[in-house]
Amino acid sequence: MVIIGIAFYLPFLIFGAFPYNTKINSNSDEMGQLLEGFESVDFYAMSEYLTESPEEIQREIHAFETWEGGKCRFCHAVKKEDRDRMAPTLYGIFGRPAGVGNNYTYSDALINMKTNGLIWTPETLDAFILNPSEYIPGNRMRVQGIEDPETRKLIVNYLMRESKPIKGE
Ligand code: HEC
Numbered sequence: 001m002v003i004i005g006i007a008f009y010l011p012f013l014i015f016g017a018f019p020y021n022t023k024i025n026s027n028s029d030e031m032g033q034l035l036e037g038f039e040s041v042d043f044y045a046m047s048e049y050l051t052e053s054p055e056e057i058q059r060e061i062h063a064f065e066t067w068e069g070g071k072c073r074f075c076h077a078v079k080k081e082d083r084d085r086m087a088p089t090l091y092g093i094f095g096r097p098a099g100v101g102n103n104y105t106y107s108d109a110l111i112n113m114k115t116n117g118l119i120w121t122p123e124t125l126d127a128f129i130l131n132p133s134e135y136i137p138g139n140r141m142r143v144q145g146i147e148d149p150e151t152r153k154l155i156v157n158y159l160m161r162e163s164k165p166i167k168g169e
Pocket of ligand 1: 089097106107
């Protein structure tokens with residue numbers, strides 16, 4: 001029994017992920033309030049983040065999938081059709097309030113940031129991955145901060161390209 005109990009909570013201890021889902025989501029009224037002033041900004045249309053260079057795209061993939069301090073891909077889905085992983089999906093992350101993904105039970109820390117009006121933009125995402133535990137104290141993403149600005153930029157650019165939501169969804 002004890003062993004089963006430990007096995008059940010192991011993912012939580014290691015990854016900060018709950019082994020079950022109790023969906024916390026925001027209804028459309030709340031989303032409207034959270035996005036006030038942001039609803040018309042289409043971050044994905046900001047082409048400055050996108051490159052056509054195949055080498056550059058490879059570097060972005062490499063940064064997102066293999067960064068040593070914590071491979072983002074290991075914990076996060078990015079595309080709509082990706083299988084759910086242990087952390088919230090990053091599909092459509094830009095322009096989305098913090099803590100509203102519907103496949104994940106967020107920590108109070110993340111939910112407080114939602115209430116405080118944190119919206120994910122290239123800038124806030126960069127600041128978060130620079131130092132996750134300082135930017136959102138008490139959050140459950142156990143990942144080292146990424147000190148190299150170039151690596152952070154590659155990761156942000158990767159998400160700009162890959163997490164773009166399909167229109168109307
Ligand atoms: C060990 C697993 C793990 C890794 C690796 C990881 N994350 Fe996370 N991430 C999480 C968890 C768990 C949360 C939810 C935190 C909470 O609820 O406090 C999270 C939350 C987030 C959020 C907020 C999502 C939302 O809906 O508000 C973003 C953005 C994010 N991660 C980006 C990244 C990026 C970029 C990387 C790669 C540098 C990364 N994560 C690596 C586990 C991980």
